[in-house]
Amino acid sequence: MSRTPSGIYRRQRGVALVTALLVVAIATIMAVQLMGRQLYDIRRTQNLVEREQAQTFIRAAEDWTMELLLDDRREGDAVDHLNEFWAQPITPPPFEDVSLTIRIEDMQSRLNVNGLVGATGELVEPEALRLSRLFTSLDVDPSIVPAVADWIDPDTEVRFPDGAEDDYYSRLDPPYRTANQPMASITELRLVRDMEAEAYERLEPFLAALPEATSVNVNTAPPEVLQTIADGLSVDDAQALIDARPPDGHPDVADFMQHEVLAGREVAENLLAVGSNWFLMRVEVRLGNTALRGETLVFRGDTGTARPVLRRQGFL
Incomplete structure (x- = not known):
């Protein structure tokens, strides 16, 4: 069959039309992809800028x-208490599109687990007693305390009868080893033998892992911590100690010890204080679509200096 020029022309025109439509479709797809990538890059850059600003x-x-x-140390004495400005929730004046909330906690209102072991690895008995009392009052087995000491002390000798060293942890799945040094974070307590998640949640608000041995500030400690300073103290006794705090805090430990609740009780006064050097700053920043939380452990020395010791950040 012969092909007429007009038929060939119609077929060529159809092919050209299909080709043109295909080119347009491909160009459209590429344009959409490029636009999507551009929007993604713009959003990613915006997120990075917002995060940098939040930091x-x-x-x-x-x-x-x-x-x-x-300023608190320079303008006052060495007494720290809960009526001071730093102890209140702080919301700075609003910035454009930014909200900022700051909380400062006295970490010496807690028991410091790193004080459980002395410089040469020996158990500090008064600290062990306080920790055991806290465990007992919060319905946590106090037999875990020796295992906590084994986690911190520098040797690999198991404390009798309830300690735990590498021989125990290396047989777990997955296996791991003891730190054999002070805890860097109280979260390490979750790794200690027999420490269940529920028990840890009850203990965590009252424990700290500070780089050095510290005293408990009787002007800021909650009743759960004050209850540990002597045998036989009840929750009501601890609350009575809090209710008796002067508005500006006890000026010294001797004044605190005058309370009738403590009469005749054996108290390790050298482990108590009315001032603090260790504080935890918690800050929340909301900026645009970014919500960032930061924590900084701050050491305030007695020589008029302060420095950050540990930082943590995460998204809300």
Whole structure:
């Protein structure tokens, strides 16, 4: 069959039309992809900028906190109590599209687990007693305390009868080893033998893992901690100690010890204080679509200096 010129022309025109439509479709797809990638890159850049700005606000809050704590020490005495400005929830003046909330906690209102073991690895009995009392009052088995000491002490000798060293942990699945050094974070307590998650949640608000041995500040400690300073103290006794606090705090430990609740009781007064050097700053920053939380452990020295010791950050 012969093909007429007009038929060939119609077929060529149809092929050209299909080709043109295909080119347009491909160009459209590429344009959509490029636009999507551009929007993604813009959003990613915006998120990075917002996060960088939020981190800057956290560092600024950290500097402000340290200056606030130093001013508190310079303007007053060595007494720290819960009626001071630093102990109140702090909301700075609002910035454009930014909300900032700061909380400062006295970490010497807690029991410091790293004080459980002395410099040469020996068990500090008064600290062990306080920790055992806290465990008991919160319905946690106090037999875990020797295992906590074994986790911290520098040797691999198991404390009798309830300690635990590498021989125990290496047989777990997965296996791991003891730290044999002070805890860097109280979360390490979850790794100690027989420490269940529920028990840890009850203990965590009253424990700290500070780099050095510390005393408990009787002006800021909650009743659960004050209950541990002597045998036989009830929750009501601890609350009575709190109710008797002067508005500006006890000026010294001797004044605190005058309370009738403590009469005739054996108290390790050298492990008590009315001032603090260790504080935890918690800050929340909301900026645009970014919500960031930061924590900084701050050490305020007696020589008029303050420094950050440990930082943590995460998204809300």
